[in-house]
Amino acid sequence: MNDKIHHEKIAFLDEGGQMGKIMRDYPWSDTVLGAAHTWPQSLKSTLSLLLNSQYPMLLYWGPNFYCFYNDAFKISLGSKGKHPRILGMNGQEAWSEMWNTLGPLLKGVLADGKPTWRENMFLPIDRNGTLEDAYWTFGYSAIKNEANIISGVLTICTETTDNVQALKKLEKSEDDLKFAIDATDLGTWDYNPLTDKLKTNERIKAWFGLDTKEEIELYQATNAILEEDRQRVNDAILEVFDFNSGGKYDISYSIRNKQNGQERYVRALGRAWFNEDKVAYRFNGTLQDITDQQKSLEQLRINESRFRRLVKEIPVGICILSVDNYIINVVNDMALLIWQKSLAESHNKPLFSVLTEIKEGIIPIFEELIATKKPQYGNEYPFILERNGAKETGYFNFIFEPILNKGEVTEIMLVAFEVTVAVKARFELEESERQFKNFVMQSPIPMGILRGADMKIEMANDSLLQLIWRKQRHEVEGKGMLDVFPNLIASKYPEIIHGVMNTGNTTSEKESFVSFEDDNGYWEFYVDYDYIPLRDLNGIVTGMMFTCTDVTDRVEARKKSDLFSKNLEKQVILRTNQLKEANDKLQLTIRSLENRNKELEAFAYVSSHDLQEPLRKIQMFADRVASRELDNLSDRGIQDFNKIISSAERMRTLIEDLLAFSRTSNNEAKFEKVDLKLVLMEVIDTLSDKIKATKTRLEYDALATAYVIPFQIRQIFQNILENAMKFAKDDTTPIIKIKTLVVSGEHLEHLNLLPESTYSEITFTDNGIGFAPQYGEQIFELFQRLHGKLEYKGTGIGLAIVKKIAENHHGAIIAIGKEGVGAEFKLYLPL
Template structure:
């Protein structure tokens, strides 16, 4: 017989050929009707899944394309040739009515994604089908069977269900984390956002917006950067990543909110962006904490630099100098250049031999601060070695990981106040900001069963490496905080949201702070079903706040120990805050509050304008403000205040606050006044007898010369010379007293400047036979100044040049005009001045130090007087020198004064 209709058909065709059909209700193949043969030929040779129920017994046939749907260890191969009831007992009640409908002449059926569980792979499985039942006709043109075309959609349906569940979970997580979401179509310019983002923008939730509307919600200062970030993300070469941080402003309330945006662009085959979407996270509190930290650190550094006590910060095993203030430099007798980019031992080699090396290493190793009182050191002051007593503290500063890599040294000169024995110490400033949203753990709590699903980060925050039963998480909460948690859960059932902060105790007994927040979801009847939320470890945030508080407290202790009053002025509101010590310095009761203008009223009228001008100048130029002035206490007493400070600026360079410190120097000023009074009285009382003695010496010299007593007359002449020196010294003392009291008289006239200089040279040349004074004078012309005082300065500079050039014969005096000012320089080639002493030569009573000190007599007042005269003339005075090669003293004064 020719069975060509089943000669192919793959595995299923071979299976049909192998069956003994004589035992089947259909009978032998050769007796099968042509309609069955034709139908089977179509089915077996089709690549589309097909099935056939034939005859009254509904015998089953299927092809290779249908066979995978039967699974393994299931119906195949036994289903081939079985009756429908035998092959599909588990679903016969479902499909039999459909078969009957078709066989009775009804219309073909159609079912899409229909769940029809079947037995396969050794078990009953849920299987989804899209299928059609249609009639298969015999030779009488009546339905003899049911032709089934079908597709299994189980994977598609399961995938769609999984996507739907994932979408729900993602939406729950976004809402719990309070994220704003957005989706931008760069082709249509359409901008879609969730409700939260519209509320942030101050836009009605039913309003459609475009990109321009969204950009208008961004603060103007950030708008350009955001636009550039968007354009960059839409550029295919950038990878499509979008990240930005900026400020948005609510259009209704004006509330500002700092957000962090993250997104990703999608591109088509032509590398053109067709979608950009992402999230916005509110980081306002995080940024505020960062700003507070930076501001506190800047205040800390400023207070160190401005403090009148010595402070230095050393870093690393070699104790590299990281920061040092002027007070410490003065205490050490060094310049800033000698400390720049050096270790402590390079800048102060003598300190290592005194045992400080051992103490610093011990502090670095143990982390225990070292306090020293009344330590004896040798310091260079006013060019002379002096024994100085200091109190000091070596304070270790911890890094974020707890290691110690820096030491802060605080040194206080207590030589004159040993009875008070003060300590100054300041603590390390370390702060680490709270973790961002990337550190959030998530949870999903089924409120009906109590079962909870958590993320890995959630487990880590509770101190677990793996997921544990919910009871373990609850047990980890600190016993004292259980009531707080229970109250939060009860309240959440009423308001639909949960929020609380508690402590958790890890298995290693360490305690951590966490913040839990989330949302409850309800069914159609309002019954709570799920709680979805996040948990964040806030331990570091709390530690940072506590650390900042401790640092401020330590700074206040340090300032109080040094009797330093501190204040902070808000330059916009003019509101001022000051410490209790500041109140004491102004004679005020503790906690007494004053405005800035009220505080200025304490300043004596003749100082007030200068104080205001100095503060304004410091703010304008960004320099450190320093001033000494008198104030009147509420009890009427007058006190002297020494004050310094500096302004702080925002990112645009605008001044926002002014921070300063004050110190009561009344006692020091009183001692200075007593000294000046004594010098003035003593000098005045000495002047008359010295003048009389000088006259007697000159008379005696003439008498002795007439008698021919040449040797005795020469002695009188030497006495007269010494009296001249004494007269000059007394004159210097009187001038210093007048300078300090502001009573030095000036008489301004027009005079020929070079003529005055030549006359001074000629007068001084007569007094020396060893030195030759050369005049290198450019044409200057007339100058308006006090001729006698300026001549006094020129003479003083030439006298010093002669005095400090014992082995050199030449002195050169230069004059020139620069920028409408006369410049005079006196150059010698003598012993010179050490670089670290150049800034001291114009101080009162400063004299050359070192082995040659005894060779050069004098009180050290000439240069001080000269500098004050030049300042009074509106000029400036300076010196350049090389030790062993000579010095060059210069001054300049205006040709014409404007006042």
């Protein structure tokens, strides 16, 4: 079930070939992009389109340009290096070798949203372990998120390295052609219409009688044309500079050498070249002296036609076949590139031995051409070609032109231009539109599409029809929104919808109240809606897609919550008054406790001064009597006198312990960060004489560091150690072990300690006489003794002081005893 839910969350990554699988398995949760199912819908939709496209696509997402790409683009990354390493990587790191060029282009699109287009741009790429020269033709388009903010850049990219290299070969061929032209007594010219500069070879300069400098103006050449032909030539030149003319130039005229008066009849063949703004930037061609031409006019036409087409149509595939066995007499580089054949494999070979796979589809066209002697045309015509070791369908625009000799077809000229990329892109666009419609129709969220000013309902999914509109499909599709729901005319929605279509801005609203009314009844509810403009290829808003979610339950629940809050407020006021009354009573109790504390302080003062003063005098005079009269006392008197001395000592000890007990509540004592082992060492030093006298052995660890009141912790350690030595077993060496652990308060809630705090557990274990387990709490009570006064001296206050100090530190202490075995004290101090 979890796998199914996970699959549904990332369904937009379905299919998509190898890259789709890689993206589905990629640990996105470990990246800054987060889990795939949390991505914005705009990113999901774009990735779905990208993965299911056969055209090379690359998506840069976010301000850091994180990279996504499809299987078609993967080929350009090479077999080693970037694939699949750059998936999810930021653009600068992924394309470091070309980022100085790519970065500004991408940032420009992200900033202003204007698309870009580059043809045959030189961008070396690091692939297959080396930096390779590469050329690219690509376009950048901005991708907007749900808030109509540009969040990514979609790149449709084709590597044109092979084309550029072929063009360079063509330039070499042009050099070879120039040589051939010179060898065939042809003149050549190259004219720049933007600068009005004309370059010619020496032959034309000699024919026209022109200046020998490299560049001249056009008029200097046209002035050599005979006057009866000059206007016709000038008109032809102006016409060729018109983009709509196709740029072809073929004209014959007479010239006269200005220097020697020699006249020639020449034929000019050339073409004009246009930039992206359809402005001619180059006009070049050849000039042939046909004055002494002896060939028949028919043969001349054939030669001229062949030459003209080979020169002017060089960017497209050209092939001339003989009718007999369709032998390839002439083939240009572009045709060889399309076929993926060499000249040696093609020239003077039968066409269908070179391209066996096209015979079935092309023979009927040839037969029609030969029979009718008319050209045959095709647009986006599919041919199956074997390329890259596999058969694939290519789409071509072509013209098959018959070449006649004495009225019979002797040769066929094939002129073809491949449009496979454009056709497949259109197919993919149509498929994407189909997938988009399927997405809308299958979405569980109510969705629909409106078109035009009359808000015609183009599409409505089942969720919208059933949950919101409560209509059948045939009742709404193709009809105006206000025709279906006339009660909306007076509402705010028509104005909002027209605003989206006029401005192209996305509009959203939460908990918007809406009501519908028709012949079947009246219903109302609250919705969250989003209105998103839809644009055509020119960016013009033609419609609007909307989504709406019924949130009536949420609104009503909030209203109930508001009512509950008001009732709760009244209850709070009532409870506040009751709490105030209880607090007033508490203050009286506190003042009473403060008075008792003052009385306790007064008692402590009396204990420390007024009670100790007469006690000191009793002891002082008892010492004097002992020093003077002890020998005169009877045995009975000495025994009674010793009881007086012993009682006075117990009284003094009792007063000192009471005073110590009262001081443990002193709130003015300051907590300090203390190493408890140092405190223990001070106590051991203080008790060193007693430790030696009792031959006590101490074992302890490193203890801990905590915030405590140092003198109080010393008092705890000293009381516990003295108790252990006092209650040692006869004829047994006292052993005291001190062990420290760190424990969680979760395990100490029975001691009323905080579960979220951490405590140091200090355990004191001895091997003394111990005590019965049932006295584990009683021994911490004031004046509680488990043994007689004569058997073991003490007041029963020492452990009460220990417990009070532990509580002062927000800690606790417990005792565990076993008669005849020993006692164990566990002290808990918060860290």
